[in-house]
Amino acid sequence: MSRNRTSIVDIARAAGVSKSTVSLVLQKSPLVSESTREKVNAHINDLGYIYNRGAASLRQSRSKIVGIVVNDLTNSFFAELAVGMDMVVQSAGYVQFLAHSGESVDRQREVISSMRENGIAGLILSPARGTESSDIKALVESGIPVVVVVRNLPGAKVSTLLSDNYAGAKAAVRHLIELGHQRIAFMGGFQDTAVFGERLRGYRDALQDADIPADERFIIHSAPSRAGGVAALERLIGIAERPSAALCLNDAVAFGVCDGLRANGLEPGKSFAIIGFDDVIEAKTAVPALTTVSVDPQGMGQRAAQLLLKQINSGQNDQESIVTSVRLVVRQSCGAPVKQPEEMA
Amino acid sequence: MSRNRTSIVDIARAAGVSKSTVSLVLQKSPLVSESTREKVNAHINDLGYIYNRGAASLRQSRSKIVGIVVNDLTNSFFAELAVGMDMVVQSAGYVQFLAHSGESVDRQREVISSMRENGIAGLILSPARGTESSDIKALVESGIPVVVVVRNLPGAKVSTLLSDNYAGAKAAVRHLIELGHQRIAFMGGFQDTAVFGERLRGYRDALQDADIPADERFIIHSAPSRAGGVAALERLIGIAERPSAALCLNDAVAFGVCDGLRANGLEPGKSFAIIGFDDVIEAKTAVPALTTVSVDPQGMGQRAAQLLLKQINSGQNDQESIVTSVRLVVRQSCGAPVKQPEEMA
DNA sequence: CTATATAATTGGAACGTTCCAAAAAGGTCA
DNA sequence: TGACCTTTTTGGAACGTTCCAATTATATAG
Secondary structure, three states, X not given: OOOOOOOHHHHHHHHOOOHHHHHHHHOOOOOOXXXXXXXXXXXXXXXXXXXXXXXXXXXXXXXXXEEEEEOOOOOHHHHHHHHHHHHHHHHOOOEEEEXXXXXXXXXXXXXXXXXXXXXXXXXXXXXXXXXXXXXXXXXHHOOOOEEEEOOOOOOOOOEXXXXXXXXXXXXXXXXXXXXXXXXXXXXXXXXXOHHHHHHHXXXXXXXXXXXXXXOHHHEEOEXXXXXXXXXXXXXXXXXXXXXXXXXXXXXXXXXXXXXXHHHOOOOEXXXXXXXXXXXXXXXXXXXXXXXXXXXXXXXXXXHHHHHHHHHHHHXXXXXXXXXXXXXXXXXXXXXXXOOOOOOOO | OOOOOOOHHHHHHHXXXXXXXXXXXXXXXXXXXXXXXXXXXXXXXXXXXXXXHHHHHXXXXXXXXXXXXXXXXXXXXXXXXXXXXXHHHHHOOOEEEEEEOOOOHHHHHHHHHHHHHOOOXXXXXXXXXXXXXXXXXXXXXXXXXXXXXXXXOXXXXXXXXXXXXXXXXXXXXXXXXXXXXXXXXXXXXXXXOHHHHHHHHHHHHHHHHOOOOOOHHHEEOEOOOHHHHHHHHHHHHOOOOOOOEEEEOOHHHHHHHHHHHHHOOOOEOOXXXXXXXXXXXXXXXXXXXXXXXXXXXXXXXHHHHHHHHHHHHHOOOOOOEEEEOOEEEOOOOOOOOOOOHHHHO
């Protein structure tokens, strides 16, 4: 039942000054003389005063809270993304509401509305599958800066930060082709996300550029998770003229595919080449180390947060769309001829 | 920049009632007549009114925000823990500040103090390594309920929710002994955490109960991460009379140990038995599926959140210590046939 | 129709801050 | 000394809610 905490007027009384002066001290205003500043600060420590940010933002109608909504925290890509955001948000003196939508648009809506009630200064949203631009229309119109990350949200008048999914997927498939693969699968993900679409487009175009005919049976949908990867592989195994390589929607799927291969007595990276997408931390240490398209989730989180803070501070939210470049990191899971067996670095 | 949003008095004016009445409608008070309730609600929707929770909690000096501090979000154990908390917190109408201390006590201190300024109703803390009970003393004394999870914080007058590390470790080692193993290692973790201490104690006691002499060389410290597991295994490999099995501090370490074994041409679950701890989601689908002590992180998060909410609502924070029971889940990674030491050399 | 109970509504103070205009306190100079 | 700066300090209104006591409207009984 939080007993009444000491307020600005308590310390004003104790220090024998007005509450206005105490307020000035708190905001480190140069208007207050050195001597009173010290006196006031002494009493602040003395009484164990705690600043009430809620009251402050009520008055100035601007808060130091940002909302972050992520669709799946248990996916390490998003966890790292969140950590990156956390870093810059915290050090800018903000604090974050971090919520997990679990891919549910209903949940997402509730969460966003709750954040609005709590007066966020801005929002970073990695939209749940099926999110419509209308879902955040009201928020945007109320003048609160919004940055959409990872997944595109067509039609929304907001800033976005996406990785170059198309180029990354294309580079990955080109690499597999250069390694001599002709039958290449695309595994994991569902039709209706922009990320899936872009990566698939990169896959298709790379095949086309190499004059390899597309085989629709090689495109295998599944949940974008490790378990999904296992399931996808099971379906792939059934195909008569089985592919020899796959680009996976993300690293989680890629790991699942590795698991599935082993369960079927195949060795990932030897009997079947795999490339992931995202470059989560485990990609480097896994065995075989995962060849993947690195999108640096933590860095991306940082950039997203910076973008948001810039908009909050400038007050003008002109929409800005950033596509961050990606980089193919060749490790062992694609069976590249670069054989450096004992390279533990 | 948030332009002046519409307030309770705006809708009062529009509906031709007093702001008090609107307030009553908002809190679903039975005192207001059906007809005016409808009228007011209509105007609320009409004007796109958004409740200002900050103003409300200023007045009633009790907020709907809980703080959650977790030491490492990129570790899926903690990510799942956070998701579990999120679920119950959200559905109780609260919203959460979720922060990541990254095992830094300084960071943790900043974060907690920032949460206090923002007026949290309670805090769930998974303390960073090296946290002292004095670090949360002020918070506790101010009457804000605190629940400490996962790691113990001796001396703090707070409720705690821990898993039964001792019993879990003991059961795991007993299982390995029953499988015929005599040389059993304990891998991963650092001396100074309570979790490490408890699990190690379970390990020691299980060995002692079976009259197996302890060998201090078999206790291998490392970071509690996948990379740490790889490193730990490298050190284990060097030991002359190498163990044939290991209990790992957690699943992340166990996966790292698997990686390391493969890199050394050994097959986890065949040439070497491994048991993890935590039962993160990937444990089930990994190859080999990981035998592990299940602590159900998500469920634990839920229980922690429920405990906190109970304390917030009852107003009395009598400290309560819950030890959640754990369960050994036998999968494939421990299925090693027993080998005599000379065969291993 | 009055008296009385009950239901519904309301004004205003309060929560802890910021911000503004205005006042007080010092200095400087003629 | 008074006039005029400059530097500090200060009341009081505001932010959007809740809560209380008090008021008004409505129903019920005599």
